[in-house]
Amino acid sequence: MSVLVVGTVAFDAIETPFGKTDKIVGGAATYICLSASFFTKKLNLVSVVGEDFPNEAIQMLKNKSVDTKGLQIKKGEKTFFWSGKYHNDMNTRDTLDTQLNVLENFDPMVPEQFQKSEFLMLGNLMPSVQKKVLDQMKRRPKLVVLDTMNFWMDLFMDDLKEALKEVDVLTINDEEARQLSGEYSLVKAAKIILKMGTKHLIIKKGEHGALLFNHNEVFFAPALPLEEVFDPTGAGDSFAGGFIGYLAKTNDISFENMKRAVINGSAMASFCVEKFGTQRLLEINKDDVDSRINEFVSLAQFDIPLK
């Protein structure tokens, strides 16, 4: 099944306790596409860059079977840039610089050939932009996944809540779940968020794994215990890419299959954090992914039959 991915394609400059990078290619949609490309070859990208964005990076996406027809290249403008520094615990970071550039007036255009994509991944972007993409779809996708962050909750909570009404799966982290719901307990938070319209909620807890909720069930996926987390940038997007990529590949959106998708997403995130930026996602192959999935099976599986 085809996946339409909307999100940023950007430059990042990252500093972690292990080192720092110059401007490197990043952005939510980049990580989502790279990660999803291990599962499906029908990836349609809608995004925007400036004319400073390197052709080789676009070619890199094309090599991963990403259709870049929907990637606007703005003459005379500059690509979105984010710079951040992670603290020693790797769970918190400071934003050092944000230059919106082409994002400031981003008007997403979904090419006609993309408007019937079966799966829609709305990567982290202004909620009204996410909504605009949804509105351009010729038919309701089989599954709509929306990722967002605290920044949009601070500024555009109403827009976000409006968008949530049309979403199948919302992915946020634990702090964002607390902010969105006003509840500290994640179980209570999930109940409140599921009343906002989204049919499923994934709460990403970083090194502590991820929770998948629907109205009746809950599933927990561990994160792989790693010796070092080198750079967390893009981990959440790699998770989302693996999640929707797996669902598109298997064309099954049952809760049981979403559990498997969460494990696949967790596996992709576990690769992402092993090196700076997209480096690790560009090195690995399908065999690496398969053996990582096996590690998750060994890590989490036990044989107690239901009584």
Place this chain on the structure above:
Amino acid sequence: MSVLVVGTVAFDAIETPFGKTDKIVGGAATYICLSASFFTKKLNLVSVVGEDFPNEAIQMLKNKSVDTKGLQIKKGEKTFFWSGKYHNDMNTRDTLDTQLNVLENFDPMVPEQFQKSEFLMLGNLMPSVQKKVLDQMKRRPKLVVLDTMNFWMDLFMDDLKEALKEVDVLTINDEEARQLSGEYSLVKAAKIILKMGTKHLIIKKGEHGALLFNHNEVFFAPALPLEEVFDPTGAGDSFAGGFIGYLAKTNDISFENMKRAVINGSAMASFCVEKFGTQRLLEINKDDVDSRINEFVSLAQFDIPLK
């Protein structure tokens, strides 16, 4: 199989955001025994109380098939007392008062009938006291589990490391694993701790679950997502009781069975935190435990076969 449990039998006064208690019966060995009693009826207790300790509490332990022959009752002395206050996040607490009383000169005596117990649970106590119990065993137990805490690491690290050489399973929390190993990464910490002599390590992460390590394998058990954690006191001990109780019941100390034991321990801990002190453990029955185990199976299981 019989389980020898050594640890405190005590009075606690607890304050959480949900309320506070007067002096109630607590102590590591109390929680361990109550929890283990759901799995085995051969529980041998070695501990000490003062003459202020209520007979009904001893009777309560006996009713749970705990043999209290090794419980010393010190005339003219007072029972160990601990008072603490939990912060809003329930993950951190302040100790308000500690009165060692009978613990100050506790010289554990293992009755002869207990000296061949097959399983030994060394609950949180001064490491030299734990060692004294181990030394009184007529034959090496099939499995020795030791629980400890940061307090003993601060004061008696050498004694603790000496005891660890004879231990099969060490249970500590994440911060304690970092302190004991000097490593922030739990994977690195586990490698270092396993070189200290213990054959297995369980790192308890509270609401984030538990990790079980041996030299080659790692298993992760989630914590049950709860609407409220009412009182975390005794959760770690309830975990330990469920863990060793299940192993004693099944008489199988393979890594595969330890995984099941960790799930059973997690289930017992999930009950413990639902009410103040031992209250919830005293209310539930075996059917409640079985259905809680089913919840863990639903929560954590997915069907991706190994490739």
